[in-house]
Amino acid sequence: MNKLFIVSNINQIEILKKNGINSFVYPLFSFCVGVEKEFKLNEIKEDNSFIFVNRVLDSKSANKLNEILHNLPSNIKGIVFEDLGIIEMLKDVNIIKILYLTHFACNYISTNLYLKYVDSIVLPHDITETEIDEIISKANKKICLNVFGLIPSMYSRRTLVTNYEKHYNIKVNRPFIIEKEDKKFIILENEYGSYIYKLPYFNALNLLNKDALYYLYFPIFLNDKDLEDLVNNKVNINFDDGFLNKKTIYKVKGRDI
DSSP states (O other), X not given: OOEEEEOSOGGGHHHHHHTTOOOEEEEBTTSOSSOSOOBXXXXXXXXXXXXXXXXXXXHHHHHHHHHHHTTOOTTEEEEEEOOTTHHHHGGGOOSEEEEEOTTOOOSHHHHHHHTTTSSEEEOOTTSOHHHHHHHHHHOSSOOEEEEEEEEEEEEESSOXXXXXXXXXXXXXXXXXXXXXXXXXXXXXXXXXXXXXXXEEEEEOGGGGGSOOSEEEEXXXXXXXXXXXXXXXXXXXXXXXXXTTTSOOOOOOOOOOO
16 A cells, blocks of 8 residues: 655654555655655655655745756655646656645546646545545546645745744744634744644545555654554544545525625
8 A cells, every 4th residue: 555654753764664654755855834844855865755845936946946856866756746836847857746735626627637747636635535536536647645644724924923922022832732712723834934734633544445546644743652553544642534524615694785
């Protein structure tokens, strides 16, 4: 089974390998937001590795990334990326290209449109299992599935936590956790912006029986024990199934004018 783990802690690589995982996705240094750890290319030692890029790029960073992509070491097998502009950079780069569109490609028509330009896409967290099944059955190529991690709620290029601290002249714990009524979010920030995730974890391990190219895991903040349990399809932390069994389509209540 093709399981892809986004690396959060280099010390956990051995735990994953011991449990049969041999494909890793490394957040690329200076090209990611919302991750615990970023890696320079010379820190990536495993064969058949993927790099992860989820920043919104400006012209300067796009040029820098383009140069990197055309000088990749031989152990880099592919890339998981979000910025559509990267598609143009990758035209003459012979690696596996997986598009990670956080809240897009929610039906088979848009999925097949994107698949004209890449090898696969990661389906978003926003759709139900029934919708996932329809896309799988009608997609022109095999797709990738999110099966575990935190659901992205928002990405801003602003440093929201830093701005909050400056405005109120206080210091807060990082990562910063927001709780409002029964909702809970966690914010990760670096110099390139802020990423907000919904808590608890998204658990879709039941999707492992679907026909997919890769199954993507993002075990951010997990300790060694919870990670090893996860690899063996056990989840002993708080989780829900996101929108797998709940449509995100709502009728707006009308009003008299």
